[in-house]
Amino acid sequence: MLSVALPKGRLGEAVYAKFAAMGYGCAGMGTDSRRLVFEDASRGIRYILVKPSDVGVYVEYGVADLGIAGKDVLLESEPDVYEVLDLGLGKCRIAVAVPLDFAYNGALPLRVATKYPRIASRHFAAKSQDIELITLHGSMEIAPVTGLADVIVDIVETGATLRENGLSPVETIAESSARLIVNKSSYLFKRADIDAILAGLEANA
């Protein structure tokens, strides 16, 4: 039995469609249900639907053998797993975004609002730039306009949301997309099953 941790939401649905097309469909998935665990013993597959930021945890602890997680989540939480494939879905970038009229006062630490405190800390530390870190969990875009922060570090797709809130991305920290991650012990003991899924996803990429 292979367990797969899928992120709740559009990305998880898109990846599940690929799994189903490969023959790993599971009754009940995709219906309007509050269930979060689905299993098909005959196909040897189990799906666990979790918060996107928790996929790495489930895979690292071996509750799931495989998982789909964004590179942004992996860079932030750094789970001890194998990252074996870029699925090319959910492409975006992690960027520093500033207000259009931003003027940096170098005499003070830059106040950075983000839901990626570790990514932001590493980025600015590499530039030896002193910052004050404000960790938020959503609606990052309003932090500068409300005076909470000078800049934000957040994911950017088209940039439309940033523009609507008077922000502009000025520096890309990393590219992000959905990745297939594998538990290290599962990789050894369930290799054939994992290779079959990997081959199927590579063929459908």
Add this chain to the structure above:
Amino acid sequence: MDILQGNFTWEDRTSLKLGALFERYGFARYYMGKFESYDLYRENKNFLKSDTAITFTDSAGRLMALKPDITMSIAKHAAENGPAEKLYYVENVFRKAPGRPDVAEIKQIGLEYIGGSKEDLYPALETVLLACKSLEMIDPAHILSVGHMGFISAALDAAALYGPRREQALEAIRQKNPGSLAALMSGEENPLLHLLASLSAPLPTALPLLAETAAVRGNAELYTCVEELRALHAALLAVGFAGQVHIDFSIINDMGYYNGIVFAGYIRGIPRAVLSGGRYDNLMQKFGKKRPALGFAVYLGELARAFSTPPVFDADLLLLCGDAEPVARLRAVETLTQDGYSVLSCIEPPLGFKAARTLRLLENGEMEEIAHA
């Protein structure tokens, strides 16, 4: 009473069994203090699994640390030359472990094989064999994955990957991500690098794949590493332990310390490596000792969660003594313990206490059984 069946934890019993295994191969137990100068760890942070340590100032004003690592202390205090030193330890280290919010006390058993000549393969063969036997003792469903830092280093040199690109390549190999490695090479095909990032196979399957790669055939350094792995396979085959050893280059330790074979042990059903080790000649050189050294550690804490089972009973017997005279009570307890039982004597049983049998002490000094689990 078999002492191993008493109230010993799984960790206690396993460390005794592993210690006995190591002693059969001539390893002597090494005892050490709990503290070490913090400078040792500050100057060698990349060797540690975690760079967080508990520090304090001793009575002489020196900054000390509760040991986060044992190998470094053994390497520091090892002789500069002389006959080989074969040491094993059962110690607690203090460091951050996966999932723990702060520094924790972690029980660890391991061994170090220090000395001999750099050309002598025997220390590596015996060390890897003991790693295999340690895993076998814990659970027959195990795999020992073996990599080689020298092979990786030579392969990256051959691909002219240096500086930040070398770090990115190492990360791609560590993550088993051939796609990232290919992107780093700008689409230029490199079968050897692809193999480094994708290979995880039993020795008999992996060795021909490596040996037949053109890059290996044409590179003396790579060829030498493959021959070392081939010799390892032959030795393990000769003693019946080759079946569960894989080649896997995703096992990457800091090249500043590790220079040859590195390995990690996995047990089916346990998500993380439970054993890790390798050859660390470079660490010895940092301490001014030109002696080869190998070793490994078994992470008992990681295993205990999977293998520990809580005891069924708190004691064999619960003796209810009512208002018996203290001497009569002591005499009764002495009689029972001399018969080999564990006994709790009391007037009122503690809440939730579980005993296999419950006895009552009578006025005439005899005991009657009133309950049996």
